[in-house]
Amino acid sequence: MEKAVILSLKELREPEPRLMERFDRVYAGDEFCQLKLPTVKELGTLRSLYGGKITLASSVLTDAGMKRFRELITLMESWKDGGEVVVNDIGALSSLAARKSAGIKVSLGRALAANFSSFTASAGFARLFGTAVSSVEVDNRSVLNTALNSGALRLHLHYPFQLLAFSRCCYRSGKLNSSCSSECLKGPRFIEVRRGPLKDKFFLDGNAAFCDNSAMYGRLGGLQAAASDRRVTRLVLESFFFRGQKPAAAGTNAVRNR
């Protein structure tokens, strides 16, 4: 089973040369914010630094985002092994399916998998995208159950977070993504929302909110058991986790006070 790490924007811009000593694959980009797509140059740098095991993570995309996405796909098509793309946009997915990009593997992203729900296990899904999509990013029990039922897709399990919600407004700046000034480069990547009217704490990263996903691993009999399930081909970790850090440092004032 592969072990992958999701790079933060900071790690994308200042990549660690020795990262691949601990991981088999890196995720560059972001599943929830199109402004965190790498540039063509950044993706090329990662490729030369880390070799072929690069996954481009992409979010829902406006026309402007699609333009950048297409440039990155063109670059990836020039790679011998093509690389892999995590897709959360129906336009991007249909475009990749139609393009039949040689060597590029497509994984259904967490937002799209949750939105498609049981559709991914249907004959209709197989008819529309079956040959294009080879795997699904899984971070919660509901998608896990659907994916296990579908049988056809390989599972990439995320740890330790599951998506709770995402917006197109940045949670840190309060502004729409299109007026971003890279607030996520300032301070820790995740902000812990520790006190509030909800039972469980949750974490903010840019325009996405996450919570602990240990319940999903309970369904698989724990992390170790999940790792030995033959349908699970990859474990995808947040980078703070392997560094032995907590998701968010206390005392940050990176969240705009309201």
Next chain:
Amino acid sequence: MKLVAGVTSLKQAQCLIPMGADEIYCAMSSIHSHRAPSEGFRDAGELKELAGLCARSKKPLYLAVNEIYEEKGYPAILEKTARFISDGGTGLIIRDLGLAAFLRGNGFNSPLILSTLGFCFNTEALKFYSRQGFSRITLPQLLTAAEAGGLMKNIGKLETEVMYSPADHCVNLNGACSLHDAPRMKSALKLAACNCALRFSTAGGPFRFPALSGAERYGSLEKFYELGAGYLKVPRSSDLNLTKRIVSEALEFLDEMRDKKDRKRRKAA
């Protein structure tokens, strides 16, 4: 731009059609429609009466079937929706691509509108949905008119619909937000606003989920009007007074936009 009003009862339609609603949509409580079942029609007879009212008033009537369903449930949905059409309904609002294909493959030829939950954010997505047999696309609330300019130019024969967002606006992407399901600390808070509207705390201070301001939402609607979006949608609510107020506001907005357009035309002439 025409006004589409959601209704949860025949009585609501009887109020909103004379007010100026150009099109009506509703749901059946027996088909999950992304809202509480109580906001759908329980009584088939009442739904038939609604279809009759809309037909007499020459107002199209659409049925929201806008969730993802198990494949085994498709035949039952086909049966219910075919009955809705034969009773005088116009078409369906859906998001489930599998259901769309099933309906089309089984002789359902009435118009399909893509729900706002279909995540149509770009021109490629628009073309894809067009190929799947949708005739109208409801754009996501979090796609601004400034971002949708290219998409609106490539619309072809498709129609577009936007939500009346000054009155109804989700902070997070509708269709990918499970905050509504998150358990709250105290049962009394169940009566509070939805979770994403609550006040939270971080080590750095208080936190609320941000949203586009009223002015931003209104400004974006104005631009969508100028870009040629065909329909303005007011969502369903079982609170008739609230719905009437929002429909009134939306009609005022449309009047204002038509006046503005006339003034521009006169000035140009």
